[in-house]
Structures are given as structure tokens and as C-alpha cells.
Amino acid sequence: MTRRVELDRDTAERDLARLVLTVVELLRQLMERQALRRAEAGDLTEEQEERIGLTLMALAERMEELCALHGLRPEDLNLDLGPLGTLL
Template sequence: MTATGGEAGAGPWRMGAVPGTAGAGERSGNPRAGPDAWRLNTDPEAVRRDLSRLVLTLVELIRQLVERQCVRRMDQGDLSDEQIETLGLTLMRLEEAMTELCERFGLSPSDLNLDLGPLGTLLPTDTP
């Protein structure tokens, strides 16, 4: 047994029967399986950290998309000088807020760039 209550090498999931199916443990040969066989045993601190990372990653993705859209509109001449100034200040403040939030949760900007396997990373590594 590990500190999280599962078997060594089983990870945070303890698998057996599908929840709510009576007798599935006996049919599958797993005597521990039963209605509550799918349980997530995890550290609350790890959940907080991972959830914070996910939320900040989504906010950073949206921030970068908005920034690229602003640059595109500026290049096309769709924005007035006043709008460009306002958007520039807003994006700078948002980037500062993201930096502060990353520091608060003990994350670096590279921690927000999720690896999507064969697709590469979520966030572009080059800045426009």
C-alpha cells in the first residue's frame, strides 16, 4: 500500500468494477471491486496546485489569443491610436497580473505550456 491508500504502481486510481454495478468484482476476479471501486486517492495540495496550473494555463492561452488578435487588427489599421494605447496598457497589466499569479502559486511561465504529445505544446514558444 502507498501513502495514498492504493497499491504500489497503481497510481491515484484504484480500479475494479464500474461504479453502481453490484457483483462486478466477483465477475472480474477482483474481490475488492464493488460499487465504490473507482476512487481517486490524491493529495489535496497536489489537486490545488494542478487546478491552479490548469486555470492559469487557460487564462494565458486566452491572453495570447487576444494579444495576437489585437496585433492583427492593428496591422490592418482597424484601430484608432486611442484604442491601440488602451489595448496596449490593458495587455501589459494582464501580463503583469499573470506573472504575479504564477509567482503566488509557485509556477513559472514554462509550467503553463502543457505538452500535448505528438501535437507539440499548447502555447507557442515564439512570441509575435
């Protein structure tokens, strides 16, 4: 039995954007958690904390813009991994 996948260009582009933005959001959240751990452990100077904080805020803002550009909501990036639960 042969299966054919029906692709719609608009849907494929949005789905690809969703996948890429999901990976970027996952990495952003991991970087944020690591920065918090380092700050709590006292491994960062005040200047480093400030720089990391501003960078993470700018990245979060840009993610919102990219989601809006592709008609996605932040909750659209939380992929369902079946028995493993959700990604984010």
C-alpha cells in the first residue's frame, strides 16, 4: 500500500516555522535556567548578569515577533510528545 503525503505550501511553511521556533524556544528556556543557576551560585558578575538578562529579554521579545509573523501563539510551540508529555 502506497501512502501519499498531501502538502500545502502555506501549511508546510508554517509547520516548518513552528518546528524551528520550538527548537529556539527550548534552547532559550535552557539558557535562561542555566543563567539562573549560575547567578544563584554566584558564578556571574553583576555586569554578566545584566548582559545575560538583557539578551534573554531581547530574545524573548524577538520570539514573540516571529510567532506573530507566522500566526503562531506561544502555546503552539509546546509540542505533544505522546507518552513523554509536552516538550516545554
